[in-house]
Amino acid sequence: MSVRRTLAWAGIAAAALAAAGASSAEDLAAAKEKARACFACHGEGGISRAPETPSLAGQPDNFIQWQLVYFRSQTRKVEVMNAIASALSDADIRGLGAYLSSLPPPQPPGEPDDRPELTRAGAELARRNHCASCHTERFVGQGAIARLANQQERYLLKALRDFKSGVRRGGGVAAMPDAVYPLGDDDLRALAHYLARFR
Ligand code: HEC
Ligand code: HEC
Incomplete structure (x- = not known):
């Protein structure tokens, strides 16, 4: 097929x-x-x-x-x-x-942020690339769109890389491949770091 x-x-x-x-x-x-x-x-x-x-x-x-x-x-x-x-x-x-x-979602990590500069870069990238326009202001997701807030950081990075390389295919609309297309690997790292720690 x-x-x-x-x-x-x-x-x-x-x-x-x-x-x-x-x-x-x-x-x-x-x-x-x-x-x-x-x-x-x-x-x-x-x-x-x-x-x-x-x-x-x-x-x-x-x-x-x-x-x-x-x-x-x-x-x-x-x-x-x-x-x-x-x-x-x-x-x-x-x-x-x-x-x-229906289960209570994950919480932000308890330990202090080891890389606040990466968090700031991630926040700026999320703003400039309008991630919240689909994933919602608090990144809790909606409908067929994923929750991102406080997800495992390495998983977020893997997911972003998989969309970027075309390994991950999902919805018929290419929302995520389009979203990551202009981003480099450092950008993906910053976004994953920011979203995993979102408060
Ligand atoms: C042996 C380990 C294992 C078991 C058992 C398992 N999963 Fe998974 N699941 C994974 C891994 C690893 C991933 C991440 C896949 C990737 O890297 O894209 C995943 C991904 C998912 C995702 C995608 C989540 C997302 O944020 O994209 C869903 C939904 C899911 N699993 C549901 C289930 C359900 C429901 C069950 C039980 C019926 C289940 N899984 C059992 C290992 C497991
Ligand atoms: C046009 C809408 C849209 C925009 C904009 C968007 N996303 Fe997504 N995102 C989606 C959809 C829809 C999915 C689910 C994709 C699927 O079903 O395969 C998703 C999935 C994801 C996932 C996988 C989550 C998981 O648990 O598997 C990550 C990570 C992600 N988006 C991050 C981002 C980031 C970071 C941005 C901004 C750079 C962004 N998204 C912008 C619609 C969007």
Whole structure:
């Protein structure tokens, strides 16, 4: 199947998920049980302690559902998540989206900022590149757009590099490849540092 057709199918699948609306109480209870396996990597309560594994707690419901659909269709290629998502039904995905989005989000790191100049550079880059216009003023995300605030710094940097190199494909619209196109690697580092510490 061509990339274009794969993207089109992923879009249809995700639209069907969204159209199905809120998950039932049973879906939610089943998701809570299923999520325990996810927490082995993504951290207790969906708060990650592993630098290259993202926190899931507090991510928008739709963002989680779309990413699981992209993993399941292999539109987004990450071996471990492709294998896990291949075993999820549409009902599982709806339930996981509802449950994980309801968990309290990660907090800013407790220790003092070791590189305040990098934080300032990141804040300026985020302002000039209008990151908040999609990710919202507090970077909590909305709809299919990710929460960025207090995400693992190394994961944020990996995600930005993956968009930049074209390794990561997601939504049919090229919002993120366009956003990172003008940025250099030092810019990506500064943005990741700033967003991981956002207050
Ligand atoms: C063996 C470890 C492991 C397990 C178990 C696991 N994940 Fe993941 N997951 C990862 C890693 C690593 C990534 C980051 C992928 C990347 O580098 O782009 C990820 C990424 C994700 C993302 C994308 C998040 C984002 O911010 O882009 C979602 C959503 C997700 N996982 C959901 C789940 C769910 C739901 C489960 C349980 C059903 C689960 N994961 C189980 C390792 C795991
Ligand atoms: C036009 C809207 C838009 C703009 C502007 C935008 N983003 Fe995004 N961003 C998105 C969407 C949509 C996604 C989810 C992409 C996907 O589904 O693959 C995303 C995903 C991300 C992710 C991955 C998060 C995760 O957990 O996997 C990061 C990091 C990110 N954006 C950072 C930024 C930064 C930094 C900027 C500014 C330089 C920015 N974005 C500007 C729409 C946007």
